[in-house]
Amino acid sequence: MPRTTTALAAAATLAVGGLLLAAVTSQAGAAGTGLKTLAEAKGIYFGTALTQSNLSNSTLTAVAGAQFDMVTPGNEMKWDTTEPSNGSYNFGPGDAIVSFAQSHDMRVRGHNLVWHSQLPGWVNGxxxxxxxxxxxxxxxxxxxxxxxxxxxxxxxxxPFNEDGSLRQDAFYNAMGSGYLADALRTAHAADPNAKLYLNDYNIEGQNAKSDGMYRLVSQLKSQGVPIDGVGLESHFIVGQVPSSMRANMQRFTALGLDVAITELDDRIQLPANSSTLAQQATDYATVVNNCLAVSRCVGVSQWGVGDADSWIPGTFPGQGAATMYDNNYQPKPAYNSTATALGGSTTTTTTTPPPPPNSTCAVTDSVNAWNTGLTESITITNTGTAPINGWSLAFTLAGGQTVTSAWNASITPASGQVAAKNVGYNGSVAPGASVSFGFQATHTGNTSAPGDFTLNGTRCA
Incomplete structure (x- = not known):
């Protein structure tokens, strides 16, 4: 798995639908029913990875707390952090991750005990x-x-090379293949209630590497070695989720093992555009649907919260935008497709009737709702003969709806009769031209579109 970094993605910020997002509240991206709630209703978890440095970012932690129910420490439990010199232990960073998780009612996946990388020199020596x-x-x-x-x-x-053979690292060279069984038995003796996994990348589909993992875990099971699951890291390139992923997961669970998607991201050649973001949304939904279709797939974890804390740009130059959240921690199309795959999303589109003959505006809106959250996109068309210089669209939100963030407009107040006003770059609308904005909101059950649109005091429909 990667070293998690806090570097910003190399690309310019991309927001939902390519629009620049302006937060109305400080809880950016944290509105609505979290993925964790949708996932729990399906009997799985939905997690993320955090580093100790992430914990000082209030926007990031707000999203993490609202959306995820499992945490994997990015670096804080690896050998170079926990035992940098022989017999000298440092658990402070890992303890900070555990403390955050406990305070947010999240569980923790320990990561990891034995790995050839991020291994202090004294071990190799x-x-x-x-x-x-x-x-x-x-x-x-x-x-x-x-x-x-x-x-x-x-x-x-x-533990594997791409051809399905075991890596010849310090542990294999000293103990042969038996080091894996020894490591599992030792971990079980120390913490008998923790689930014990082997974790690797490029084993998501059926190939030489996943065949090697399958042979190994089959042998371990037959020998009575305590192993509970296989982790599929799932670091994908957009459009390349293996078609054999579900069948591969099923063959592992047929051995009596759990499987988990442990480090999901889906990298894009930058700059991302509407097409690659749409494919990414399809990929995320495919992965979630694969997990839901396999009875012993216990959960999905994304590696990082958003593009701003993703490891991808620092490791794969020119690539990035690999998560469900953009650099401002606002949800991308992959977030909506994931919510839909988890059964929490419905989409309705409403178009206003043709405006009366003396009207100077028309409004079209689209609502995407799930459990207690929704997003809405609104387009205003200038149907008059004069340009509009500065606009304010008033409308009435359905009862129980509260705006939490908006893009391409400022919206006040957050509920009831509200007004959406242009921002600095989109106040002018020529005759026949259109301008769009949107918002995210919570709701208490009524997901109806707004009504009573008036533009600068003139009723649109």
Missing amino acids: LPSNQVQAAMEAHITTEATHYKGKLYAWDVVNE
């Missing part, structure tokens, strides 16, 4: 006859420290 003792001591100490606090551990991370 050990004589081969000392590696097993060092590995067992590390696993025992860390798993004991977090005993009872974690849902699961990625016990061994990324």
